[in-house]
Amino acid sequence: MLLKSKVSIIRCNDYDPAGVKRSIKEALDLIGGINTFVKKGQKVLIKPNLLSARLPEEAVDTHPEFVRAVASLVKAAGAIPAIGDSPGSFFTIKSIDEVYEKSGVKKVADEEGIELLRFDKALHIDGYHIASAVKEYDLIINLPKLKTHTLAILTGAIKNTYGLVPGLSKVQHHKDAPHMKDFSRVIVDIFSITRPGLTIMDGIVGMDKNGPAAGRIRNIGLILAGADAVSVDAVFADIAGLDYSNNLVLKEATERGLGKGRLEDIDVVGVGLGPARIKDFKLPQTALAYKFPAAIAKYIARLIDFRPVIDGARCKKCNICKTACPNDAITINKNISKIDEIKCIRCFCCHEVCPHDCIYIKKNFLTSLMWR
């Protein structure tokens, strides 16, 4: 009989530093304890989800107290932590510094004496640019944030490793794989190269509806932990209400044998799946296509259209969306802020990176009818 993987779920209602650390420790104790993963003298890379320069209370990035608690447990285990990410809008050292500063992670790093990495060196592995830190550290601890995602539907443990691709290379991958099915393969390729040894998901305050940056902030009060990031995502999908068959990233990773993505292969400990299921968790509008039976979904999908639109009156002309766009579909100048509907490949990177929530998702008439 195949050994099941283990995922723990623990309740934790706020970011009180002592409470977060206690709850993370409890989550880890249920899967073997921190010393199962972290060995004395190891160099440990802590990889939060720092999507963009947002305040902790905006629930876009992994909370700084969550990062602090994990770093402190790593230190207590006798290892040396460093923190690193390449956010969605990371194109210069200045912009990554802004993300570290505003997210509160720099303050934590300064106070705890932990090195902050900028992923300014990359290796070329299997056709991808990967931060060289991935090979320089003994262990990666993956700290995804529990959120929805307009393109991937959910963004969790597997997708968080996409931040180990430095800067503009991420844009190129979107361009090479514009459709979600292809992009799922890219995400899973990167996951297979980077393979975190431990995943701890920050689901204390998460996000539903049109995440990962402009959704609804939800007090969820959960921490998920596991050695197998694929299993953590399977548990996350179940409590968020996304079927395995509609979770393309999870399916791809499971079918490639990179982890256990089927609930029957996972031993859930702690709170348990039933009580952990999140009430009234709303998937993004773009999940509409998945509401139909597979036999008709492919015909319906052709009629459904969502596209990003810039709210010109609110646009701050920062150009972050323009730089992130893989298909050069965005014009920003003093007179207009506009997306070329024909050139747009609906990857929603612009929606993901706009730090001012100025990009909204527009539905065509038929989609609006169905959505209702």
Ligand code: SF4
């Ligand atoms: S405009 Fe936005 S959704 Fe369209 S291709 Fe560019 S980044 Fe992707």
Ligand code: SF4
């Ligand atoms: S839409 Fe957002 S990201 Fe794009 S230029 Fe305007 S404010 Fe910046």
